[in-house]
Amino acid sequence: MLSKEDFLLDPSTIFLNHGSFGALPRALFEEQQRWLERMDRQPVLFFRDAPELLRQARIALGDYLGADADDLVYVVNSTFGVNVVAQATRGMLKEGDEILMTDHEYGACDRAWRYYHRDTGVNIVRASIPMPVPPYGDLADIIWAGVTERTKVLFISHITAPSAILLPVKELCRRARERGILTIVDGSHIPGHMPLDLEDIGADIYTANCHKWMCTPIGSAFLWIRRDVQDRIGPLVVSWGWQAERPGISRFIDEHEYLGTRDLTAFLTVPAAIRWMQSQQWPTVLAISRSLREEGMRLLCAIPGIRPMLTDADDDVLLMGAVILPDHVDPVAMQIHLYDHDRIEVVIHYWLGVPILRFSVHAHTSASDIEALAAAVRRYVA
Numbered sequence: 001m002l003s004k005e006d007f008l009l010d011p012s013t014i015f016l017n018h019g020s021f022g023a024l025p026r027a028l029f030e031e032q033q034r035w036l037e038r039m040d041r042q043p044v045l046f047f048r049d050a051p052e053l054l055r056q057a058r059i060a061l062g063d064y065l066g067a068d069a070d071d072l073v074y075v076v077n078s079t080f081g082v083n084v085v086a087q088a089t090r091g092m093l094k095e096g097d098e099i100l101m102t103d104h105e106y107g108a109c110d111r112a113w114r115y116y117h118r119d120t121g122v123n124i125v126r127a128s129i130p131m132p133v134p135p136y137g138d139l140a141d142i143i144w145a146g147v148t149e150r151t152k153v154l155f156i157s158h159i160t161a162p163s164a165i166l167l168p169v170k171e172l173c174r175r176a177r178e179r180g181i182l183t184i185v186d187g188s189h190i191p192g193h194m195p196l197d198l199e200d201i202g203a204d205i206y207t208a209n210c211h212k213w214m215c216t217p218i219g220s221a222f223l224w225i226r227r228d229v230q231d232r233i234g235p236l237v238v239s240w241g242w243q244a245e246r247p248g249i250s251r252f253i254d255e256h257e258y259l260g261t262r263d264l265t266a267f268l269t270v271p272a273a274i275r276w277m278q279s280q281q282w283p284t285v286l287a288i289s290r291s292l293r294e295e296g297m298r299l300l301c302a303i304p305g306i307r308p309m310l311t312d313a314d315d316d317v318l319l320m321g322a323v324i325l326p327d328h329v330d331p332v333a334m335q336i337h338l339y340d341h342d343r344i345e346v347v348i349h350y351w352l353g354v355p356i357l358r359f360s361v362h363a364h365t366s367a368s369d370i371e372a373l374a375a376a377v378r379r380y381v382a
């Protein structure tokens with residue numbers, strides 16, 4: 001069974017914030033070092049081989065995600081993936097069109113949409129998700145209520161960052177498809193966290209990080225685009241792949257993958273990460289983590305004044321738990337206090353005026369980490 005010692009994590013920190021940046025296992029750190037050595041030993045050969053090395057890495061990821069390897073490209077993070085799409089929509093949308101998202105989207109991605117449409121006259125509409133969050137079964141209707149005649153794009157997180165809510169993206173993509181609305185799912189928290197079948201979700205575009213729950217090195221994410229949409233999404237960074245002298249597999253792969261000299265080692269570590277997860281009996285790792293999360297929720301919600309973010313039990317697939325803190329708590333001060341006094345790393349912040357604590361569990365989390373969190377929170381809010 002995996003433990004914190006299998007990760008590079010500082011042993012003196014109670015690390016309950018896997019959700020922000022992930023955590024790297026030693027085995028995958030060593031794999032990335034091997035790629036770095038190979039790259040720097042003979043860089044010319046390495047970059048000559050790069051298209052084939054990347055193709056192999058795409059095949060491994062495609063197999064893992066239920067997708068054709070030629071419909072996805074590696075990107076450094078999902079914010080990059082969202083930027084690719086947001087900039088492409090500048091040319092697709094016209095004044096008065098609407099982009100629908102929720103009011104729980106990740107700040108960097110929300111910014112990307114605002115930036116690329118700051119002068120297009122396109123309106124960004126945010127469907128409001130109340131806190132505590134209504135039952136999962138009600139969420140599709142709540143979000144869909146934001147659709148109008150002018151909605152052309154739906155951008156939605158699969159699991160929200162600030163509040164750890166699982167959203168019904170498959171149902172929303174189905175409804176959007178019927179209306180000809182382009183769908184972009186930000187699945188940053190999904191790969192490695194829960195099974196994902198990209199074709200089955202039915203989105204037009206799906207971007208996600210490997211460097212969160214799959215534990216790959218930072219800088220490994222992907223952008224998947226349905227074949228019939230690929231032509232509409234140009235590259236964010238223009239390099240040799242645009243109007244390529246020696247075209248490769250497709251224009252889509254050339255334009256989005258062939259971006260000049262850059263570090264590919266995080267991408268190339270992904271196949272080893274998938275093998276590593278399989279060798280660790282990933283379903284068991286997830287089951288243990290889920291029960292730790294459940295225990296965390298139970299202990300935290302037993303503290304007077306603390307309420308769960310979600311109001312039903314459909315959250316049993318999640319590895320992140322969010323609770324609403326009492327109103328008198330200053331989230332910034334509490335986060336600093338928990339780290340300085342208890343060496344506990346968690347996310348504590350205001351979201352839409354509500355003070356929230358979000359904790360994450362993963363293969364490096366132990367029952368004592370969860371107990372320490374609950375004890376420290378109880379002391380602080382008392």
Ligand SMILES: Cc1ncc(COP(=O)(O)O)c(C=O)c1O
Nearest residue numbers: 077078079106157160161186188
């Ligand atoms: C829902 C969501 N989207 C996007 C991101 C952005 O991730 P990155 O900084 O790796 O692009 C995050 C990161 O926490 C996230 O939670």
